Amino acid sequence: xxxxxxxxxxxxxxxGNPILGFDADGKTLYAGDPAAYVEDDTVYLxxxxxxxxxxxxxxxxxxxxxxxxxxxxxxxxxxxxxKDISWRSNDTSAWASQVIKHNGxxxxxxxxxxxxxxxxxxxxVAVSDSPTGxxxxxxxxxxxxxxxxxxxxxxxxxDPTVWVETVDGEEHRYLAWGNTLYYVCELNEDMxxxxxxxxxxxxxxxxxxxxxxxxxxxxxxxxxxPWICRRTDENGNYTGKYYLFAA
Numbered sequence: 001x002x003x004x005x006x007x008x009x010x011x012x013x014x015x016g017n018p019i020l021g022f023d024a025d026g027k028t029l030y031a032g033d034p035a036a037y038v039e040d041d042t043v044y045l046x047x048x049x050x051x052x053x054x055x056x057x058x059x060x061x062x063x064x065x066x067x068x069x070x071x072x073x074x075x076x077x078x079x080x081x082x083k084d085i086s087w088r089s090n091d092t093s094a095w096a097s098q099v100i101k102h103n104g105x106x107x108x109x110x111x112x113x114x115x116x117x118x119x120x121x122x123x124x125v126a127v128s129d130s131p132t133g134x135x136x137x138x139x140x141x142x143x144x145x146x147x148x149x150x151x152x153x154x155x156x157x158x159d160p161t162v163w164v165e166t167v168d169g170e171e172h173r174y175l176a177w178g179n180t181l182y183y184v185c186e187l188n189e190d191m192x193x194x195x196x197x198x199x200x201x202x203x204x205x206x207x208x209x210x211x212x213x214x215x216x217x218x219x220x221x222x223x224x225x226p227w228i229c230r231r232t233d234e235n236g237n238y239t240g241k242y243y244l245f246a247a
Contacts, residue, residue, distance in 0.1 A: 019045065019065060019073045029075070031063060033096035033159070033225070037131065043067045044131045046079065046108070048094040059094040062110065064132050079133030080126055082112060086139055087122075089115035096159040096225065099131065100191075102173070107191045108135040109142070109160040109175065120145025120154040123177055125192050138192050143175070148183055149205050156181050163228040165238055179224040182211045182246075213244070223247040 031047035038044070045065045052058040060083070064076040083091040090113055097110040106128045114122035123143040126135035145157045160177040173187040175194075185208045186195040197207045213222045227245040230238045 029063070032057075032059070035096070035098040035227075037099045037101070039101065039131060041068050043070060044099065045073070046097050046099055048096065049078070051092075057095075058092045060092050062094050062097050062108065062135075066132070076132045079128070080108060080110075080135040080137070085112060085124060085137045087114055087116045087124075087141055089113040089119060095121070098161050100162050100164065101131070102164060102191050103189075105129065105191070106131050106135070107162070108133075109162055111158040111160060111177070114141055114145055117141060117144040117146045118154075121157045123157055123160045123175070127192065142192065143177070143183075143185070143194065143208065147205060148181070148208055148210075150181065150210070152180050155179050157183070159225045161227050162187070163230075165230065174228065176211075176226045176228055176244075178222075178226065180222065182213060182222050182226060184209050184211055213246075 030050045032050055034045055034047045036043055036045050043066065045067070047063055048059040049061045049063045050057065050059050061078040061081045064079045065073045066076055067073045082088055082094045093112045095111045097108055099106055099108050108126040108128070110124050110126070111121050112124060114120055122141035122145045124137055125142045126137040128135040143157060145154065148157055156179050157177060158179050160175060163174045163176070165172060171189070173189070173191060174184060175187050176182065176184045186197060187193065188195050194203045194207055196203050216222070223246065225247045228242060230242050231240045233239045
Protein backbone atom coordinates (compact mmCIF):
# COMPACT_ATOMS: atom_id res chain seq x y z
CA UNK A 1 0.00 0.00 0.00
CA UNK A 2 1.19 3.49 -0.83
CA UNK A 3 1.84 5.71 2.20
CA UNK A 4 1.12 9.43 1.82
CA UNK A 5 3.84 11.69 3.25
CA UNK A 6 4.22 15.42 3.79
CA UNK A 7 7.62 16.95 2.92
CA UNK A 8 9.32 18.91 5.71
CA UNK A 9 12.17 21.37 5.30
CA UNK A 10 14.80 21.48 8.04
CA UNK A 11 17.19 24.41 8.23
CA UNK A 12 20.79 23.28 7.96
CA UNK A 13 22.91 23.84 11.06
CA UNK A 14 25.88 26.10 10.34
CA UNK A 15 27.20 26.23 13.91
CA GLY A 16 28.09 22.61 14.59
CA ASN A 17 25.84 19.89 15.89
CA PRO A 18 22.77 21.53 17.49
CA ILE A 19 22.96 19.24 20.54
CA LEU A 20 26.58 18.15 20.88
CA GLY A 21 27.99 21.61 20.26
CA PHE A 22 31.59 22.26 21.24
CA ASP A 23 34.05 21.18 23.91
CA ALA A 24 35.92 23.48 26.30
CA ASP A 25 38.50 24.30 23.61
CA GLY A 26 35.87 25.30 21.05
CA LYS A 27 36.30 22.16 18.95
CA THR A 28 33.20 20.52 17.47
CA LEU A 29 32.20 17.36 19.31
CA TYR A 30 31.06 14.28 17.43
CA ALA A 31 29.36 11.28 18.98
CA GLY A 32 27.25 8.25 18.15
CA ASP A 33 24.58 5.98 19.63
CA PRO A 34 22.62 8.57 21.68
CA ALA A 35 20.39 7.26 24.48
CA ALA A 36 18.15 9.37 26.71
CA TYR A 37 17.24 9.05 30.37
CA VAL A 38 14.67 11.35 32.03
CA GLU A 39 14.60 12.27 35.72
CA ASP A 40 12.32 14.98 37.13
CA ASP A 41 12.61 17.99 34.75
CA THR A 42 15.88 17.00 33.13
CA VAL A 43 16.77 14.90 30.09
CA TYR A 44 20.17 13.20 30.25
CA LEU A 45 21.60 12.26 26.87
CA UNK A 46 24.48 9.77 26.74
CA UNK A 47 26.62 9.11 23.68
CA UNK A 48 29.95 7.65 22.65
CA UNK A 49 32.46 10.41 21.90
CA UNK A 50 34.00 9.89 18.47
CA UNK A 51 37.41 11.54 17.94
CA UNK A 52 38.01 10.06 14.50
CA UNK A 53 39.66 12.26 11.89
CA UNK A 54 39.22 9.80 9.05
CA UNK A 55 39.64 6.48 10.83
CA UNK A 56 36.78 4.18 11.74
CA UNK A 57 35.20 4.69 15.17
CA UNK A 58 37.85 6.19 17.46
CA UNK A 59 35.69 6.45 20.57
CA UNK A 60 37.61 6.82 23.86
CA UNK A 61 34.77 7.72 26.24
CA UNK A 62 31.08 8.12 26.98
CA UNK A 63 29.81 11.68 27.44
CA UNK A 64 26.63 13.25 28.81
CA UNK A 65 24.51 16.28 27.88
CA UNK A 66 21.50 17.64 29.78
CA UNK A 67 18.49 19.74 28.87
CA UNK A 68 15.37 21.03 30.58
CA UNK A 69 13.60 22.18 27.41
CA UNK A 70 14.92 19.81 24.67
CA UNK A 71 16.34 22.82 22.82
CA UNK A 72 19.21 24.10 24.95
CA UNK A 73 21.81 21.51 25.94
CA UNK A 74 24.62 21.64 28.47
CA UNK A 75 27.73 19.51 28.03
CA UNK A 76 28.51 17.62 31.25
CA UNK A 77 31.69 15.99 30.00
CA UNK A 78 32.93 12.42 30.19
CA UNK A 79 31.05 9.96 32.41
CA UNK A 80 33.39 6.99 31.79
CA UNK A 81 36.51 6.27 29.73
CA UNK A 82 37.08 3.08 27.79
CA LYS A 83 40.56 2.81 29.31
CA ASP A 84 38.99 2.38 32.75
CA ILE A 85 37.44 -0.98 31.73
CA SER A 86 39.82 -3.71 32.87
CA TRP A 87 38.56 -6.34 30.40
CA ARG A 88 38.63 -4.15 27.27
CA SER A 89 40.90 -5.06 24.36
CA ASN A 90 41.47 -1.44 23.26
CA ASP A 91 40.99 2.13 24.50
CA THR A 92 38.84 3.50 21.67
CA SER A 93 35.64 1.42 21.55
CA ALA A 94 33.11 3.29 23.69
CA TRP A 95 30.15 1.83 21.83
CA ALA A 96 26.40 2.14 22.42
CA SER A 97 25.15 2.65 25.99
CA GLN A 98 21.98 3.20 27.98
CA VAL A 99 21.49 4.48 31.54
CA ILE A 100 18.76 3.57 34.02
CA LYS A 101 18.19 4.30 37.72
CA HIS A 102 17.36 1.50 40.15
CA ASN A 103 17.21 1.59 43.96
CA GLY A 104 19.08 4.89 44.16
CA UNK A 105 21.97 3.90 41.87
CA UNK A 106 22.57 4.65 38.19
CA UNK A 107 23.62 1.87 35.82
CA UNK A 108 25.37 2.44 32.50
CA UNK A 109 25.02 -0.55 30.17
CA UNK A 110 27.45 -0.54 27.26
CA UNK A 111 29.39 -2.71 24.80
CA UNK A 112 33.06 -2.88 23.88
CA UNK A 113 35.65 -5.30 22.53
CA UNK A 114 36.53 -7.90 25.14
CA UNK A 115 39.98 -9.47 25.57
CA UNK A 116 38.51 -12.08 27.95
CA UNK A 117 35.99 -13.45 25.43
CA UNK A 118 38.06 -14.54 22.44
CA UNK A 119 38.27 -10.92 21.30
CA UNK A 120 34.51 -10.63 20.71
CA UNK A 121 32.23 -7.77 21.67
CA UNK A 122 30.64 -8.13 25.11
CA UNK A 123 28.03 -6.30 27.19
CA UNK A 124 29.25 -4.45 30.28
CA VAL A 125 27.73 -2.42 33.11
CA ALA A 126 29.08 0.43 35.24
CA VAL A 127 27.60 2.02 38.37
CA SER A 128 27.40 5.58 39.72
CA ASP A 129 25.71 7.57 42.48
CA SER A 130 24.96 10.36 39.99
CA PRO A 131 23.41 10.44 36.49
CA THR A 132 26.39 12.51 35.32
CA GLY A 133 28.91 10.01 36.67
CA UNK A 134 31.59 9.12 37.10
CA UNK A 135 30.53 5.53 36.34
CA UNK A 136 32.71 2.62 37.51
CA UNK A 137 32.79 -0.64 35.59
CA UNK A 138 32.08 -3.73 37.71
CA UNK A 139 35.35 -5.31 36.58
CA UNK A 140 33.99 -8.09 34.38
CA UNK A 141 31.64 -8.37 31.38
CA UNK A 142 27.95 -8.67 32.25
CA UNK A 143 27.31 -10.85 29.18
CA UNK A 144 30.37 -12.33 27.47
CA UNK A 145 30.40 -12.63 23.71
CA UNK A 146 31.30 -16.27 24.19
CA UNK A 147 28.11 -16.90 26.16
CA UNK A 148 25.55 -16.33 23.42
CA UNK A 149 24.60 -18.76 20.67
CA UNK A 150 24.20 -18.97 17.76
CA UNK A 151 26.80 -16.55 16.39
CA UNK A 152 26.93 -14.79 13.04
CA UNK A 153 29.82 -12.41 13.84
CA UNK A 154 32.15 -11.33 16.64
CA UNK A 155 29.98 -8.26 17.20
CA UNK A 156 26.62 -9.95 17.80
CA UNK A 157 26.71 -8.74 21.42
CA UNK A 158 26.31 -4.96 21.13
CA ASP A 159 23.78 -2.16 21.79
CA PRO A 160 22.25 -3.08 25.17
CA THR A 161 18.87 -1.77 26.30
CA VAL A 162 17.29 -2.31 29.71
CA TRP A 163 13.70 -2.33 30.91
CA VAL A 164 12.43 -2.56 34.53
CA GLU A 165 8.82 -2.83 35.68
CA THR A 166 6.68 -4.44 38.37
CA VAL A 167 3.89 -6.81 37.33
CA ASP A 168 1.47 -8.25 39.93
CA GLY A 169 3.81 -7.20 42.72
CA GLU A 170 6.92 -8.82 41.20
CA GLU A 171 9.73 -6.74 39.72
CA HIS A 172 11.24 -7.83 36.42
CA ARG A 173 14.51 -6.48 35.01
CA TYR A 174 15.13 -7.24 31.33
CA LEU A 175 18.30 -6.73 29.31
CA ALA A 176 18.11 -6.93 25.51
CA TRP A 177 20.82 -6.47 22.87
CA GLY A 178 22.27 -7.76 19.64
CA ASN A 179 23.47 -7.19 16.09
CA THR A 180 21.60 -9.30 13.48
CA LEU A 181 20.65 -11.62 16.36
CA TYR A 182 18.34 -10.38 19.12
CA TYR A 183 18.96 -11.64 22.67
CA VAL A 184 17.07 -11.13 25.94
CA CYS A 185 17.83 -12.12 29.52
CA GLU A 186 16.66 -11.15 32.99
CA LEU A 187 18.86 -9.39 35.54
CA ASN A 188 19.10 -9.99 39.26
CA GLU A 189 18.05 -7.25 41.68
CA ASP A 190 21.66 -6.02 41.83
CA MET A 191 21.33 -5.03 38.13
CA UNK A 192 24.89 -6.26 37.54
CA UNK A 193 24.38 -10.01 37.05
CA UNK A 194 22.29 -12.27 34.82
CA UNK A 195 19.45 -14.15 36.50
CA UNK A 196 19.59 -17.94 36.67
CA UNK A 197 16.22 -18.50 35.02
CA UNK A 198 16.16 -22.30 35.02
CA UNK A 199 17.46 -22.56 38.59
CA UNK A 200 20.30 -24.98 37.88
CA UNK A 201 22.74 -22.94 39.96
CA UNK A 202 24.81 -21.56 37.08
CA UNK A 203 24.40 -18.80 34.53
CA UNK A 204 24.94 -20.14 31.03
CA UNK A 205 23.56 -20.10 27.50
CA UNK A 206 20.22 -21.47 28.75
CA UNK A 207 19.57 -18.23 30.63
CA UNK A 208 19.94 -16.03 27.52
CA UNK A 209 17.10 -16.28 25.01
CA UNK A 210 17.44 -15.78 21.28
CA UNK A 211 14.27 -14.04 20.06
CA UNK A 212 12.56 -14.01 16.67
CA UNK A 213 10.98 -10.85 15.25
CA UNK A 214 8.02 -11.80 13.08
CA UNK A 215 6.22 -10.06 10.20
CA UNK A 216 9.15 -8.03 8.90
CA UNK A 217 8.80 -7.04 5.22
CA UNK A 218 10.47 -9.31 2.69
CA UNK A 219 14.16 -8.57 2.35
CA UNK A 220 14.37 -6.73 5.66
CA UNK A 221 15.65 -8.07 8.95
CA UNK A 222 16.54 -7.00 12.45
CA UNK A 223 19.96 -5.33 12.49
CA UNK A 224 20.80 -3.74 15.86
CA UNK A 225 20.11 -1.09 18.51
CA PRO A 226 16.96 -2.45 20.22
CA TRP A 227 14.96 -0.17 22.51
CA ILE A 228 12.05 -1.42 24.63
CA CYS A 229 9.14 0.64 25.93
CA ARG A 230 5.54 0.20 27.04
CA ARG A 231 2.56 2.52 26.88
CA THR A 232 1.02 3.99 30.04
CA ASP A 233 -2.53 4.96 30.90
CA GLU A 234 -3.69 8.43 31.97
CA ASN A 235 -2.39 7.76 35.50
CA GLY A 236 1.08 6.79 34.34
CA ASN A 237 0.60 3.08 34.94
CA TYR A 238 2.00 0.62 32.40
CA THR A 239 -0.69 -1.03 30.37
CA GLY A 240 -1.15 -2.70 27.03
CA LYS A 241 1.50 -3.87 24.62
CA TYR A 242 5.28 -3.67 24.66
CA TYR A 243 7.12 -2.02 21.81
CA LEU A 244 10.52 -2.86 20.38
CA PHE A 245 12.27 -0.20 18.29
CA ALA A 246 15.31 -1.34 16.32
CA ALA A 247 17.40 -0.66 13.24
